[in-house]
Amino acid sequence: MTDDIRVLVIDDDFRVAGLHRDAVASVPGFTPLEAVHTLDAARQALRAHQPDLLLVDAYLPDGDGIRFVADTERDAFVLSAATDAVTVRRAINAGALAYLAKPFDAVALVDRLRRYARMRNLLGGDAALTQERIDRALSIMAGGAEPATVSRSATEQLILDGLGDDDEASAAEVAERVGISRATAQRHLAALATRGQVEVRLRYGTTGRPEHRYVRVGKR
Template structure:
């Protein structure tokens, strides 16, 4: 079992996230903390495999907790789960070595995908004596997308934006909804969505209702 410490200042949110973890096969919650100090004490005593860490804590922010965890003699991995969505915080978390960053609110399926990805990587690394490049790519994420692989007229920066929005909406988005969130035109949003679909990174489902054509809804495939 992968042992998880849940850290969130909101008691009800911590309870919900703990329930998410408990529902995921192969994972168990070994502790819950509501302050940064309690999180550090729990990490030292419980030695969890994974910490689900909030940023907004009453005594210290989550980045400070992350830095302290990294200075401790331990092998705990961290996934940030927070409403903090400013780029500076995301960048600091990335530099601190977090595995992923989930922005609240998120669905169980979004956390489930990350937990299962973590479990898969742990299992894979546990079997390896020497890592090949493909193994390293899987651990650290896909290699940067090359602009040369994008159709003419599409840019890497906008593709990253559309990908991020799709990942944040596991329930799926229509081209119109994606355009509203990304502030792109509907035509542009659909071009990126169709590109991701044609390359196997996203899939399309049809939503029927009323008259006219069914609505195309795009879902990012977490593989």
């Protein structure tokens, strides 16, 4: 299993920072660090904890959060009450992967975090990426539909790659890793199983029907 994605919340409002941190904690695969409330504290946290993702307010007591995003060159979302086009464009130009206008419901942040995890999974590692994989990753973070250029074979290869890290996974887990719907993952997994490229195993719980688990043939 991969390590959790470590998230640092940077917001001068203690209550709001706590709400954002709680939202991060609610998403499996994410670990929130202790929230900080100034850019100086954020710089110290970066050195000490090396977070993977920053959730940054645009305006902080000791400086410009958007400039901080640009300077750190680290994955970041900007969360701000500012809705003017200039500020939003600045955040995009600084490299922000998402911009959420306050106030927003926690479900909106959770949604962006889940998209980020799927995008990060697709872009992980050092190997060369296909155009289909790049398009899929960008589409996921933008919240758009799956690119029409992604072929069945490309989707199935992504699924096989998603099964490469762990011994076995459910269709829902594969869907989350690869960035597709559960129904799409289930359909392709069934086709792969028919061709002998994945093996289907059953996991029995205390009640209900057994869960189907999938493992890539040749993997342990």
